[in-house]
Amino acid sequence: MSTQCIKEQSNTQPISIFDPQEEKKIELQKFKKSKVCAECKSWIIRQKSVGCGICEDVYHLSCMRPKLTRKPKKWTCTRCLELKNTFPDTNELEIDTLCGRCQKHVQCDDEEFCSKCSKVFHSKCYGPKKVAPICIFCEQQKPPKIKQNKNLVQFLPLKISLKNQNSFILPCCIYDDTLRERCFNSIQYALYCQNISFNDDLVYDSVQKQENNVALEKLEPLTGKDLEAFKKYKQVTKHGYYAPVIVEYNTDQGFYVKAVQPIANNTLICEYAGEVFRFADQVYSTSDSMMSLLETSFAATSLVIIPQKYGNLAKYLSGINNTKKNSKKQQQNVKSQRFNVEGESRVILYACRDIRTGEVLYYDYNEGGFNYNTRFFV
Structure with a gap:
């Protein structure tokens, strides 16, 4: 996502039309x-x-x-x-056109770019003919092994709830041990390819945690069973286990997330994680994954999440193409929403309808009514 769409998730708590006092507060907030x-x-x-x-x-x-x-x-x-002046001008950056393998000049119609080492290659020098996001040299290094704690899956239910749920529910455990390991490794591999360290929480290296204060913005509080389910799920996701999904790659979409088992409506998918910045400090950022975290009256106190150094599954969920007729109705199966979680703003992604096995997970980058250009999306 670009800086044009980082305010997409402005989903505040619904206000009853029978409470005129609350309506006035909301109108005042918009005006202010x-x-x-x-x-x-x-x-x-x-x-x-x-x-x-x-x-x-x-x-x-x-x-x-x-x-x-x-x-x-x-x-x-x-x-x-x-x-x-502190951000590099990408138009003036010199791009090395020498092949990272044979060191000969690469024509633009015969080039392959490695997302990990940032080197360009001839198609024949890039690696095997299979579809791959990184070159043969980076592929041989392999991502570092992360120790799996298989006992964590006991926190997840074994059956999908068939009842209509108005609150968040935990995802069903992946039945097959081999498939569960594939799903776990697929997330780690995607992060490795983009030089991102796995982290399932918000990282406050550039700002103080106290700056993420929901007193600056009215957000729907996460309480009761919703809060309980979220906390329980975080015990599993912080170790790299998520809903029954796998991260895959193709040349059209890049990395994307696909369901390997049915996922029920209102099932928690993940939290949007990464490093937290002030929006005012990132207005020239070229990140394609910037997410709004806190929206105040001013850019200097508004916060965004950028999963550039740290990230999790959320980075690889796809956005719908808003220019296609009925794309929201046909494609979108995940919703992202900012919640007040014990005084701190957090972005939670959850299923907004039942998701079938094999479906790619999509959510709307323009959920909050912002005009982000999605016409090139698949």
Whole structure:
């Protein structure tokens, strides 16, 4: 996902239409979010204002330095201008066109790119004719073995619930031991190919954990049986075991996730994990997997997740093609939603309908009404 769609998961708690006081709170929240000056932190009511085209923060014209009397058509705030210099310009990067194996020049119509070592190869030098995301040299190194704790599967039920569930349910255990090991290894292999360390939690290396404070945004709280199921599932997923799914690869989609057993509606799939950043610090990021974590009034306090160094299964779930007619109805089988989990915002992905064996898992990158370009999606 790009920076244009990182605010896709704005799924707040539904408010009853019979509570006018709550309705006023929500309207005030919307008004405040789009009409608060990022400099003086006061409301913009009738004063002239302008929004930054990068981080989307809004400023009074009188608060800008130097002050402006007319509203410019396009404008970038000082913070974003300074930040741009810290991100490499991908258009100016020199790309090595020498084959990583034979060291001869590679033509663009005969090139293969390794996602792990970032080297380019001739098609014949890349490796076997099979479909592979990495070159023959990286393939030979093999990902490091992760010790499996097979006793963890006892936390998962052996049967799929046939009752209509209004709350989260745990996924069914993978019946076959060999298949379970294949699924486990497939996730580790995908992460290895992209130089990502497995981590099933939010990583706070760049920001303080206290900054993920849901007091800054109204989110639906996870309570009761939902919270209990989530905590129990995390005991399993932190060791690399998930719902009955496997990560596979093809040249059209790259890595994708497929169900190996039926998955019931409202079944927990995984939490979106990775390193947490302030959105203001990542407005020029080229990551295709940026996820909104906390949406406040300002880019400097809004948080995003980027699974670039650390990640889990969530990175490989596919997005639906919104340009195709009925794609949401026909493709989407997973929903992502941000919840208040004991005072901390967390992104949870769960089945939004029954999923059959062999189905690819899809969710809507534009769930919150944002306009991310998905026309190239399969």
